[in-house]
Amino acid sequence: MSDGPDNLILVYLRRIDEKVDRLTSVVGDLGRRVTSLETKVTLLHGDFASQSERIDRIDLRLGRIERRLDIAPA
Template sequence: MTSEPDHLVLVYLRRIDEKVDRLSADMHDLKARVTGVEENLAGVNRRLDRLELRVDRIERRLDLADSHA
């Protein structure tokens, strides 16, 4: 009788271990995906910064820029 409860505990511990392994793999995947999103966002921000500089230069050439800038 005593081996049965031990066996049951081991079954539950193995299930928990499998779930933790799956969660760990999922977290690794999510970290990689978030890193990719962050890198792409940084690229978009750089492009927007360059566009802003170009628009400012065009406005100055056309005398459309505010004197406050």
């Protein structure tokens, strides 16, 4: 009689173990994807900083041009 319930418990434990293995794989994949996204966001922040720097330089140049031409900024 004890073979039946023990086997049933083993079957359920194996199913649980398989599901845990799949979840572990999925979580590992999600971790890699999040790391990739963090890297891309960091690169975007660098790009934004670079563009801001370029815009500041253009603004300075435009100010010098306006002063040379005696054009009042609007």
